[in-house]
Amino acid sequence: MKRRDFLKACMICGAATTLGVTPKKSWGAGSFEGYPDGMGVLVDLTRCVGCRSCEAACNKEQKLPTPDRPFDDPSVFHEKRRPTERAYTVVNKYEPKDGGSPVYRKIQCNHCNEPACLTSCFVNAYTKTKEGAVVYNSKVCVGCRNCMIACPFNVPGYSYSSAFNPVVKKCIFCYETRLKNGKPPACVEICPQEVLTFGHRRELIKIGHERIRETPDKYVDHIYGEKEVGGTGWLYLSSVPFDQVGFDATLGNDPIISNVKEFLGTVPMVLSIWPALFTGFHLLSTRNKNHSDHGHDHSEQEDHKP
Amino acid sequence: MYAVRNWLIGGVLIGALASAPSICLGKNLPDSIALDSLAQLYEKVKFNHAKHISMVKDCAECHHHTTGTLVEDANCVRCHKNSNETKIVACKGCHSAQPFSAEALREKENNRRLYHQDKPGLKGAYHQNCIGCHAKSGGPTGCKECHPLKKVGEAFYNTGEYAPRQTPGTEKGHGH
Structure with missing residues (x-):
């Protein structure tokens, strides 16, 4: 994965997260007035x-x-x-x-x-x-x-x-x-x-x-x-x-459920987005690590010097 | 001579009429009424109508707009200013014994425009009227003072013969 592609993916994820707030709000606002013939x-x-x-x-x-x-x-x-x-x-x-x-x-x-x-x-x-x-x-x-x-x-x-x-x-x-x-x-x-x-x-x-x-x-x-x-x-x-x-x-x-409704609304979002997001972070960090492998090894060697 | 005697009789009659509660005259009123709508659990209530007439005087105290003084309540007067006495004066004539049955609720539903949506049922009308007045005038307000329990009633309330064994046995009595 190229660095540019990863950043693009991050942007998309970010946008999705922001959009994800909108349906969550409708969860919070939706209240049940009771059955009409209750x-x-x-x-x-x-x-x-x-x-x-x-x-x-x-x-x-x-x-x-x-x-x-x-x-x-x-x-x-x-x-x-x-x-x-x-x-x-x-x-x-x-x-x-x-x-x-x-x-x-x-x-x-x-x-x-x-x-x-x-x-x-x-x-x-x-x-x-x-x-x-x-x-x-x-x-x-x-x-x-x-x-x-x-x-x-x-x-x-x-x-x-x-x-x-x-x-x-x-x-x-x-x-x-x-x-x-x-x-x-x-x-x-x-x-x-x-x-x-x-x-x-x-x-x-x-x-x-x-x-x-x-x-x-x-x-x-x-x-x-x-x-x-x-x-x-x-x-x-x-x-x-x-x-x-x-x-x-x-x-x-x-309603008492409102105390947890917003939180519960974020659960599906977290479950679907977070794996992709953190896989991305992981890929990015390991990629950087590969680039700096030489320098890193070098410094380690230097550390061992008395 | 006859004319004078007639006048005298007339005068005596008028005097007698004036001294009696005028509103209740000329009607065939029961002296005692057996109220038995709760007879499943309780003995019948022998309601002493005559005694209440002599104490309360104005029939409208209990029979609100159906007989006696016409309505005075400002809220009722808005519509019932010119309402006359009605043919039906018994409580059960208007207050249903089953105010919350499916049929009663359906009827209410179909008569949405009816003002009196909140008319109490027969039991509610009796108790609110009786206890309300008794509390003010020092009449009996305890349940058993008017409603001695039958055996079935004692079983229902787990009292008397059917009282739980480990009862502390202190304060007895129904309600107050």
Whole structure:
């Protein structure tokens, strides 16, 4: 290879690298707004009275083990709980800072438009269904718990109780028994106060904003989950600032996958260009070495002189 | 003589009418209503209608625009300024027992221009109306105060006979 040819190749490689940035940008900008007919639930915290019926309904619908305490026992509110393998949804109680009446908040999987759990799973156990549910296949789950770390809401639970086949467990929006057949999840159906409104996600956002518009004194002017981490299927309205009732208000609106999307976009480019580039460098350096072989040997000989 | 007596009777009647809650007159009102839409898990609620009428006076407190005082809410008045009482006054007449069924959602979808997209279902309407008022006026707000559990209900909530063995056994009660 002539030196001129090599420099030409370098120029072409450089140009390709620069052009390569353009498709990478489109990766970063492309965001998934959720399936057009994706379903969701609008949770109005101002309505919840903390009866825990949703927990009971979830337990029966998903055939979960007997709870430690009865579902009508309010003593569970003494601690802040999170979903586990034994309870896919839990209600926590918060005392607002302004001293108003307590606020109850139901926690379960928020069924993200762009789920971090799905992104993090290297065996592809997770699926975002067209109905909006984030479901998983326990049969392929290897129990690595990447999804538990990736989830911005700390939702997936883990079957620590299972010695031989521990897998991740979480709310699946009652996909198999209900959502798939056009029925609302069990928690929505049991809720006496209609805290939970089930419907198309796009309609629920309109309903949420309409509630805020009609009664602006009652609500914080924000629907949590409309934009957070790229949007979630479950959406929340509250009378008190969200960070006071256990929500992470620092998550930002970018899906978790955006943190790695740009990096991952460069991987194919690196894999295809770098070998050629560094082979070129190698050829160039060895060629130079061949030219200066004599001089080099000479200097080595000189070095040996005392 | 008869004329005077008629006038007297008329006067007494008018007096009686004025002292009674005028809005509820001339109608055949039930004194007690058995609410049984949640009868699968709970005993029926024997709703004492007569007692509520004597306490609340204005039917529109619960039956909003369907009977009693016409709407006063500024938001409702925009359209319902001249709305009269309706034939259907029972909650279940408008509030669906299955507000989130596939059919209900489809109907909503087909009536996009309908203003009342956010109408609560029957259960939501009852509870929001009842608990909302009870919380303000000191009425019962605990679940079991209105809804004693049936055996099936106790099994559903893992309580009573079906309570888990290792229960700490402290604070009992439903909700508050």
